[in-house]
Amino acid sequence: xxxxxxxxxxxxxxxxxxxxxxxxxxxxxxxxxxxxxxxxxxxxxxxxxxxxxxxxxxxxxxxxxxxxxxxxxxxxxxxxxxxxxxxxxxxxxxxxxxxxxxxxxxxxxxxxxxxxxxxxxxxxxxxxxxxxxxxxxxxxxxxxxxxxxxxxxxxxxxx
Amino acid sequence: xxxxxxxxxxxxxxxxxxxxxxxxxxxxxxxxxxxxxxxxxxxxxxxxxxxxxxxxxxxxxxxxxxxxxxxxxxxxxxxxxxxxxxxxxxxxxxxxxxxxxxxxxxxxxxxxxxxxxxxxxxxxxxxxxxxxxxxxxxxxxxxxxxxxxxxxxxxxxxx
Amino acid sequence: xxxxxxxxxxxxxxxxxxxxxxxxxxxxxxxxxxxxxxxxxxxxxxxxxxxxxxxxxxxxxxxxxxxxxxxxxxxxxxxxxxxxxxxxxxxxxxxxxxxxxxxxxxxxxxxxxxxxxxxxxxxxxxxxxxxxxxxxxxxxxxxxxxxxxxxxxxxxxxx
Amino acid sequence: xxxxxxxxxxxxxxxxxxxxxxxxxxxxxxxxxxxxxxxxxxxxxxxxxxxxxxxxxxxxxxxxxxxxxxxxxxxxxxxxxxxxxxxxxxxxxxxxxxxxxxxxxxxxxxxxxxxxxxxxxxxxxxxxxxxxxxxxxxxxxxxxxxxxxxxxxxxxxxx
Numbered sequence: 001x002x003x004x005x006x007x008x009x010x011x012x013x014x015x016x017x018x019x020x021x022x023x024x025x026x027x028x029x030x031x032x033x034x035x036x037x038x039x040x041x042x043x044x045x046x047x048x049x050x051x052x053x054x055x056x057x058x059x060x061x062x063x064x065x066x067x068x069x070x071x072x073x074x075x076x077x078x079x080x081x082x083x084x085x086x087x088x089x090x091x092x093x094x095x096x097x098x099x100x101x102x103x104x105x106x107x108x109x110x111x112x113x114x115x116x117x118x119x120x121x122x123x124x125x126x127x128x129x130x131x132x133x134x135x136x137x138x139x140x141x142x143x144x145x146x147x148x149x150x151x152x153x154x155x156x157x158x159x
Numbered sequence: 160x161x162x163x164x165x166x167x168x169x170x171x172x173x174x175x176x177x178x179x180x181x182x183x184x185x186x187x188x189x190x191x192x193x194x195x196x197x198x199x200x201x202x203x204x205x206x207x208x209x210x211x212x213x214x215x216x217x218x219x220x221x222x223x224x225x226x227x228x229x230x231x232x233x234x235x236x237x238x239x240x241x242x243x244x245x246x247x248x249x250x251x252x253x254x255x256x257x258x259x260x261x262x263x264x265x266x267x268x269x270x271x272x273x274x275x276x277x278x279x280x281x282x283x284x285x286x287x288x289x290x291x292x293x294x295x296x297x298x299x300x301x302x303x304x305x306x307x308x309x310x311x312x313x314x315x316x317x318x
Numbered sequence: 319x320x321x322x323x324x325x326x327x328x329x330x331x332x333x334x335x336x337x338x339x340x341x342x343x344x345x346x347x348x349x350x351x352x353x354x355x356x357x358x359x360x361x362x363x364x365x366x367x368x369x370x371x372x373x374x375x376x377x378x379x380x381x382x383x384x385x386x387x388x389x390x391x392x393x394x395x396x397x398x399x400x401x402x403x404x405x406x407x408x409x410x411x412x413x414x415x416x417x418x419x420x421x422x423x424x425x426x427x428x429x430x431x432x433x434x435x436x437x438x439x440x441x442x443x444x445x446x447x448x449x450x451x452x453x454x455x456x457x458x459x460x461x462x463x464x465x466x467x468x469x470x471x472x473x474x475x476x477x
Numbered sequence: 478x479x480x481x482x483x484x485x486x487x488x489x490x491x492x493x494x495x496x497x498x499x500x501x502x503x504x505x506x507x508x509x510x511x512x513x514x515x516x517x518x519x520x521x522x523x524x525x526x527x528x529x530x531x532x533x534x535x536x537x538x539x540x541x542x543x544x545x546x547x548x549x550x551x552x553x554x555x556x557x558x559x560x561x562x563x564x565x566x567x568x569x570x571x572x573x574x575x576x577x578x579x580x581x582x583x584x585x586x587x588x589x590x591x592x593x594x595x596x597x598x599x600x601x602x603x604x605x606x607x608x609x610x611x612x613x614x615x616x617x618x619x620x621x622x623x624x625x626x627x628x629x630x631x632x633x634x635x636x
Contacts, residue, residue: 023217052182058223059223063248065219067219091248092427095428109450112412115618247457253586253589253594268569300432341528342528369501376499376541383537386537408566
């Protein structure tokens, strides 16, 4: 709907590389299923190890991929020399996350030089039907002149 | 500081049983290190599988144990026939979660018949020094006449 | 986009009566400019008495009409015997509220028996151009068997 | 409890001058009743013009002084050349704001170079007894080299 300005032609590859470096994404079995300017989709198949006490996806998994979908959506619009940081987010859990797969779709609401506001909706798929189970609204910070890659990163910055 | 009314003498055991049923807590290597009326502490030792792209604890782990510490704090004050549900939470990440262990300390701010408001502070321990890296403010719902144990649970309720 | 179930044919009049009873809306010079199922619009013309230190609309005015737009959106879908209460909301301020008029557009994201999740976007109009200056995500509670009208209200309820 | 570093000896006077420039504070009848490093208190006496439909303080008034108490708490720790901006806040309303006076007490949780995280508790006083009716957690931004006084302000900055 909104047209965003791309400041880094390599945005999709950069998101993929950063995602691949997050040990926690591999541990959860999460996949980066779509990357577009200002938009990212992340999915996680169900596993009993990701469950809360009733056997559904734990809210922590919902929050994790919502935060990541919002953060990487913001990252797609940043300059080559920028890195991204989650400042804060709010998550509403609206229905039990009971299903085979969890899908988080992040979208930038307003990009800014220092701060970007993004949201993500999280759906649980059960018997092929998507049901909205969570929604996130968050604030993400641009860290200028810092690499997202720890091998090249200036360790002195802070959030 | 505040004196809370206990409506279930078995509160600590009930929290421990619920925590033990959450597959995700075992998967993360999380421990329930303290349970008191209106207060719960959860810790997670560092592992590379819990990291984000810079090698620190992933914000999703911070959010997960903050949510759980707030939710279980609320649960300690509920009646034997009640179950607990996260309605929503907001998490601020204030410093890199760079350290050996993560500690979430949840506290009830205001218990209510239907809704309880709780907060949690999350600290990262590095070389034995605790540093506040996150803070959570959330709303938790009392589900009356529902068991926290899925074996005995009424499946018709919704969040 | 979404089709909502209306449980009270009188929904629009009920929102108008409740709005008219809020002394604070009159004090701010706020107008209820649209009411539809799951959707409400509120506007406030600029006045120096509504300003912060730089002469723009105060964030408190943005928050007030965002909260009200979200709450009344939720109220349009409630039953005749229900009243509405704000549980919590989060507001992001994304641009200076510099302009002649402020417009809050609320929409229900997910209605529930006890809790409804709604959002509101707030725009400031300057020289006829709308600019998104705030966005709100909130949780609203249904109070069953309570009148919204204080003359008929049971004073013992609490949030 | 925490010791904060003061970067501006004139911090209290600066907060008072900024507060006095906010037309909305005068309009609400709000008073700045305490200013200390990292801490600010704001009070508002009840008036029917500040009420919601049940005759209590409107949640918008609670949110406004909570935001201001958190923002000015943050401002007390900033440098002479800095200005403050609300990035976002979340407010929980926990009890009806039924009483003669509303008191917001803001405290800095973590000051940062660019972002400061603060909270505020809001109490309503009824028959001399304080009751916690709201709690706020927010993020506030430091705007370097901008004056808080519009007469001297660089208009090109954005939130």
